[in-house]
Amino acid sequence: MPPASGINTALMWRWATPQAQQVLATRDLAEILRHHRRVHGWSQGRLGAHLGYDTSYISLLETGRRTLDDVASRRRIAQELGLPPHVLGVTDSADSDHTAMLQFGTSVVRLAEKARQSGHATAAVDELWPLVARLEARVADGHTEREVLTLLAHARVGLGAALGHILPEERLPTAARWTGKGLAIARHLDDPAFHSYALRMHGNELRKAGLRAAAVDRLSQSLATASTPQDRAASLALLARAAGEARQGDLFDSTVLDNQRLLDTVEHTSLVNPFSLHEIRLRGLLATGRLDRAGALVDQAPAAGMRSTPQWRVIEHVTAGRVLLVQGAQAAAQTRLVTAVDEAFAHHLPHQIQRVLRTPGIPADVRDHAGSCLRQLREAMAA
Template structure:
């Protein structure tokens, strides 16, 4: 049995230097060989380390590292293999060591994937607070694993999805002054997504992050991210998922040309893709009204609202969309001079936003009511105060 003599306690490499390099495609191909010589050479190359520096990391001398790389020496005992795996920030099974934690790890991945899916269902069903409660522990656990150097691709992919889900759910439950927190979490996912050569995953991450940037007031950055997402979308379905959010951001930015062009393409794709919570006539009706108002065409919005009723949903849409549509339509009714109709719509929106715990939408209703709809304003103020009190408890 070849058991090397260690030169002393090695320094712990900073997590910043570990940097998730093991998640690249090249690294995965090398790790799949379980060839320690190739793994050591790759590690030295990506870090720019000499054999002496790698020896210091492992606690071995330079000549022993050289012998391992040349295949003149081999590690066979479990203790040494586990030690090398730990120092190189690798899961032990990569070097052929059966780790008792592997079964728990596999169960964690399966559980994590289910958690992300169920959290998204909860958010879409109007239970974003429950989604946050489920995702936060998962993200913390995955990040702790990554900090410890366990950076398998499957772990990082799950971490990216979990961060996106957490940020999006937070974007539902946080008030406007704290929405930067939601954008922070979706931005964190981009750090992981860049590792993967996966246009669909990148498009999803840019789409979700761009929308949270818009909500937090960084509209220019939002348009940039969403435009990028549209450009790299691998198919029409992915492209259609981004376009409504780009239209929203373009409207908020006051970019009439981009808004009109994006809306036209989105309507065109309605007949080509399956409808979703964003890509459906009901959602596009609200987005179109809001964008017309935001780009200085209130009269067009009024005419559109008066020409026909809200389109009948073609799918089961998320409850928060009803709140969003009520607020936007209420604002248009106010612009048309229908104070009574606007009050009814906004009070209804406040009632539903309070029930779903959506402070951002309550703030939108409050702004829409302004000083001209006192009943709606009072209703929104009371609901927002109650919700903030609960959040601070």
């Protein structure tokens, strides 16, 4: 993870490690000062110069022979050490703002995820972008306590996943970079469920960016670390997509079969449901050259159901249209592809329109319509 605004990456975790959490829980200024010196490798003189005190005064504070009861001084030390004021017993408007930011940010991340899963990725980006910017600035100022880094990791992953819906193909590496930055923090948080989720989201964005081998690797790790059947089903669905696109037929077949077995035992989501699995199977068969099997399945899609988002319905139209073209069913394919373009345009999904444009043998009028819609989306994004 690149350090924010030049922060030493090795010191990013000085207030986020389990040891630091124990120190901060004491609310003891002496313990906090000693921990800060150990992490940085500073002498008492160096810490004193940083805080504006002489060496002897730091020694007195660390040994408990001197206390610092002045609120303004404690607030200033908290600022210099990159800590919220309440850690040193100061409760003021700055600390209230910090607490409110954490509470508000957690709600933003949760609501943005719901928006993305319900097909409103643009709204999710609009909510997450200012939050990520604020958190990045806070980290750049040296505030790297665990709560801030945890929220930043969730926000980064959420932002990357949402951008992965609304960016055109040539800009999809941006989405993968954001999920990767979230994963870089998730590895350190001792939260296996979130680590598996971050691996899953990053792997999926790598797939969309065309980095298929890396996507299969991340998604395999996500599957291996999934702690619940629900998380396992989600990892299997995305791993099947990546394996199909990477033309790893055996892995594709086994993950589809495992996912099918789990469908009756887990809650259905926008990703884990029979309609989505049908599209995943259809696309994977097409990618691995099993055209006859894909053709036999194209008209057997289950009902979309309440859990299927506009994103998935567009994806299924594109995939079915491509299979129908291979079969020579020109009229049926055209109907599907035009529907896909219209719905992708309505829901601001430019890379789904680009999938239509890459379809071999696409009818000229469909190509013209898709090209016009894509230009309009790009112009809107530029504006």
